[in-house]
Amino acid sequence: MLENLPFYLGLVMAIVLLIMLANKIKVAYPVLLVLAGLVISFIPGIPVMRIDPELIFFIFLPPLLYEAAWSISWKELWRWRRIISSFAFVVVFLTAMTVAFVSNYFIPGFSLALGFLLGGIVSPPDAVSAGAILKFVKVPKRMSSILEGESLLNDASSLLIFRFAVIAVATGQFIWYEAALSFGWMLTGGVGIGLLVAFIFMKIHKYLPTDANMDIVLTFLAPYIMYLAAEQVHSSGVLAVVSGGLLLSNKRYVFLRSGSRLRGYNVWESLCFVLNGVVFLLIGLDLPEITAGLGGVSLSSAIGYGILITAVLIVGRILSAYGAVVVTLIARNFITVADSRNPGYKVPFVLGWTGMRGVVSLAAALSIPVQLSDGAAFPQRNLILFITFIVILLTLLIQGLTLPYLIKKLITPGMSAEPAEEEVDSLIRKQLAEHALQHLRINHQEQLSKHPVLQQMAQKWETNSSTTEHALMAEECKIVYLDILNQQRQWLLLKNKSEITLDEDIIRRHLQYLDLEEEKLRFV
Structure with a gap:
């Protein structure tokens, strides 16, 4: 096993390079990986991969x-x-x-x-x-x-x-x-x-x-x-x-x-990237052994x-x-x-x-x-x-x-009778801002009147701008903002459940954005 470790590491590197090439020439990467495995299998001295x-x-x-x-x-x-x-x-x-x-x-x-x-x-x-x-x-x-x-x-x-x-x-x-x-x-x-x-x-x-x-x-x-x-x-x-x-x-x-959702998504995406690549490469590598046993x-x-x-x-x-x-x-x-x-x-x-x-x-x-x-x-x-x-x-x-x-x-x-994705995304962004602004004014009016950071957020939601960065936040502001994020998250989940024809991928993108906003609070 250990003597073949450089070969296995080389295969993983080859998978990455081949998928980069597939993306460049706009060909599905499983096609290139299968063909590459087939070519590699005929190179003299290549270790036989058995599972x-x-x-x-x-x-x-x-x-x-x-x-x-x-x-x-x-x-x-x-x-x-x-x-x-x-x-x-x-x-x-x-x-x-x-x-x-x-x-x-x-x-x-x-x-x-x-x-x-x-x-x-x-x-x-x-x-x-x-x-x-x-x-x-x-x-x-x-x-x-x-x-x-x-x-x-x-x-x-x-x-x-x-x-x-x-x-x-x-x-x-x-x-x-x-x-x-x-x-x-x-x-x-x-x-x-x-x-x-x-x-x-x-x-x-x-x-x-x-x-x-x-x-x-x-x-x-x-x-x-x-x-x-x-x-x-x-x-x-x-x-x-x-x-x-x-x-x-x-x-x-x-x-x-x-934080668990954000990090887990990235880790799982990388893991399945490697697993899928290895399997498609194995398809090509196994052919000589299969042929020999006919x-x-x-x-x-x-x-x-x-x-x-x-x-x-x-x-x-x-x-x-x-x-x-x-x-x-x-x-x-x-x-x-x-x-x-x-x-x-x-x-x-x-x-x-x-x-x-x-x-x-x-x-x-x-x-x-x-x-x-x-x-x-x-x-x-x-x-x-x-x-x-x-x-x-x-x-x-x-x-x-x-x-x-x-x-x-x-x-x-x-x-397709479905509305354009950009239109739906823009509408949800606007409705989400209105929901956040309404919740802030009704439930946190006192904090809004004395914290400039919350006032900046309210102004951002009023203009529906996504470019405002976080200023330095007091602990009380963080609590208010976390409450607003949770309210927005619940609103998105309820909207997704109630509107059967709404594309859930759009909802998930906005939910991921809220997760990112919540993670930012650790550093401000």
Whole structure:
């Protein structure tokens, strides 16, 4: 391990440089990292990177899922719950089933159980890849919200399929009523344990004398404890992390201080930056070892199988996107839907084209046991790994490189009925200033009359200026200003909750600004 330390440090440096290059040339960084890993793997003398299959889920998935749960808006998740649920559960299952039948028919030696195993691995699209691409183009908020919500939940549904398929391959049988009971426990147990652990951590943060450093360490422990606790009782660790992360994210302004929120955001962003980079680089680095283990399957045949499965995934997702639109248009006649407008043919096609595969598929493929319980080699393991690699590579290259072009051509600014972000931001800034000024004059009139600093703040809010810096504050002024910041924070949270169509990202930016203002008080 130590003799390879310079190589590992070099990989981290390479990740940083490649992502800088990707941002410069406006290409999604997962594409460059996969290609770079592939190139590096052919350099003579490069150490072989091996990760214990049993640990791959535990190392990468809990923190990445936890960070995704913290980033997503619960309000947006609930607003688009029908289409998100259809993509995250129905489409994932139909995709896995289609892959199972296609692979069983076209790939020699592939049973239906192995087909469902492969389907569970390659069915979930990757949020990191889509997010890296959408950073360079503007899309309607509803589309980005659907993609974020889908990516959070489809990991759980696909990994449930994966787990049952592994059991079916290992035992050679599938008893439906036992599977149904097991599925029910994995679902309810995973969600319940995640919420319970999250509740305990919430109380620890709120009632124990923690500081920002302790709070950040606790946020690191939370996803791993959720995952381990659920897995120990044979329920879904993935669902535990997702449900627990969503609860803590939704209550962050109740139990975390402003300093903990600000520092934690930066630390978590850096951690997931490195983890995602390492995983995408691993995809390329693992190819030679996977290829060497293909056994009796020729390389050309294995590539052909990979292309076939990739085509099935791309076509299947596009058809599913149009199917979701048809169902929504029919359902609007009977129930209230979030958006009843006909999106035409362009938006579903773009949504269907966002099916790049990545981190979760690789983690699932690498976690396939090397041997069965009786010591025999796990059937077709390396072929499944190779097909997974081809699927990831092709979807990243074909869809990842063409998606920005398609968005610019097919998605025009006029297609979104949402108000301009700048207008909403300006309106909230004005309303927030009016709310602060009103609270100051009603509740702190005496302090306002005798402290010039508070008078300057009142003048700033009257003119809605954001350029006034803090003067030296007396302790009484700090108390007043903290009260005003808390009032503004509560007003923002209430506004976000009451206005279902308001973009929560705008609210979060203003909440972060209030946290920064609160932190400034430590230095004035």
